Amino acid sequence: MKEDKEIKTQNKTKIRIWTSTLLQKGSVITLSEDQSHYLCNVMRLKNGMEILCFNARDGEYLTQIIKISKKETQIRVLEQTRAATQTPDIWLMFSPIKKDRMDFLIEKAVELGIKKLVPVITQYGITDKLRSERIILQMVEASQQSERLDVPELKIPQKLEAILDNWDQSRILFFMDERRDGKSCAQVFNENHSEKVAILVGPEGGFSEQEAKLLYSKPFVIPVSLGPRILRAETAVVASLSIWQAVSGDWKSKEEL
Numbered sequence: 001m002k003e004d005k006e007i008k009t010q011n012k013t014k015i016r017i018w019t020s021t022l023l024q025k026g027s028v029i030t031l032s033e034d035q036s037h038y039l040c041n042v043m044r045l046k047n048g049m050e051i052l053c054f055n056a057r058d059g060e061y062l063t064q065i066i067k068i069s070k071k072e073t074q075i076r077v078l079e080q081t082r083a084a085t086q087t088p089d090i091w092l093m094f095s096p097i098k099k100d101r102m103d104f105l106i107e108k109a110v111e112l113g114i115k116k117l118v119p120v121i122t123q124y125g126i127t128d129k130l131r132s133e134r135i136i137l138q139m140v141e142a143s144q145q146s147e148r149l150d151v152p153e154l155k156i157p158q159k160l161e162a163i164l165d166n167w168d169q170s171r172i173l174f175f176m177d178e179r180r181d182g183k184s185c186a187q188v189f190n191e192n193h194s195e196k197v198a199i200l201v202g203p204e205g206g207f208s209e210q211e212a213k214l215l216y217s218k219p220f221v222i223p224v225s226l227g228p229r230i231l232r233a234e235t236a237v238v239a240s241l242s243i244w245q246a247v248s249g250d251w252k253s254k255e256e257l
């Protein structure tokens with residue numbers, strides 16, 4: 001046990017890099033130019049140093065740098081440090097908000113364990129074009145920092161109506177509704193444990209009456225209240241995901257599992 005703990009502590013300080021390349025003991029893989037720049041110029045790593053590489057399919061591996069420059073880095077894959085694991089199937093559906101607040105929203109949603117990030121086009125949402133490349137990079141960084149083994153998937157932005165029309169009815173959609181008297185968050189999550197869920201948070205302007213009516217008309221939608229105060233969208237994301245993880249997700253201690 002002590003040995004494991006020691007390895008865990010040592011690995012805690014190691015840089016973590018996500019790569020979609022197959023991670024197999026003994027193989028040599030080449031990281032991207034951006035990753036090489038980060039490791040070589042920013043983190044000033046040298047040949048022989050160790051980093052952790054991970055992805056959802058293979059888990060996490062200790063690797064050693066065998067060649068490094070700002071353009072190219074080659075690493076040799078050593079032993080596996082963490083096996084791939086299943087994570088809760090929780091999606092965050094959000095209506096885009098102003099850039100700096102959205103950066104915060106995305107980073108927190110990744111730390112709070114979402115599996116998919118679903119941008120929803122709503123009547124009062126920001127209509128600026130979503131910069132998917134940038135969002136994916138933000139999610140990779142937050143996954144590396146939060147020691148996740150996977151990076152959430154970013155869905156293509158769609159209108160709320162279209163998403164609801166094609167909805168997989170076996171997935172509960174928790175509608176964060178600031179205007180009506182939905183049941184409290186903890187109560188709803190406690191009463192509706194499910195393998196597949198989604199949380200929907202509206203934009204600064206909230207949902208239109210029409211959108212609220214449409215949502216209430218769907219059997220898979222459960223309205224939820226986050227209390228008497230109006231939270232900013234990014235606050236509602238953090239609050240609802242935190243409560244869900246605590247009540248129904250993977251925020252359980254080893255004893256509770």
Ligand code: SAH
Nearest residue numbers: 176177178201202204206225226230231236
């Ligand atoms: N300006 C809007 C509020 C939007 S808040 C208005 O006054 O109507 C942004 C989003 O956060 C909301 O659409 C909702 O999804 C969520 N939210 C904020 N406060 C909430 C609360 N008390 N209960 C449930 N959801 C809330």
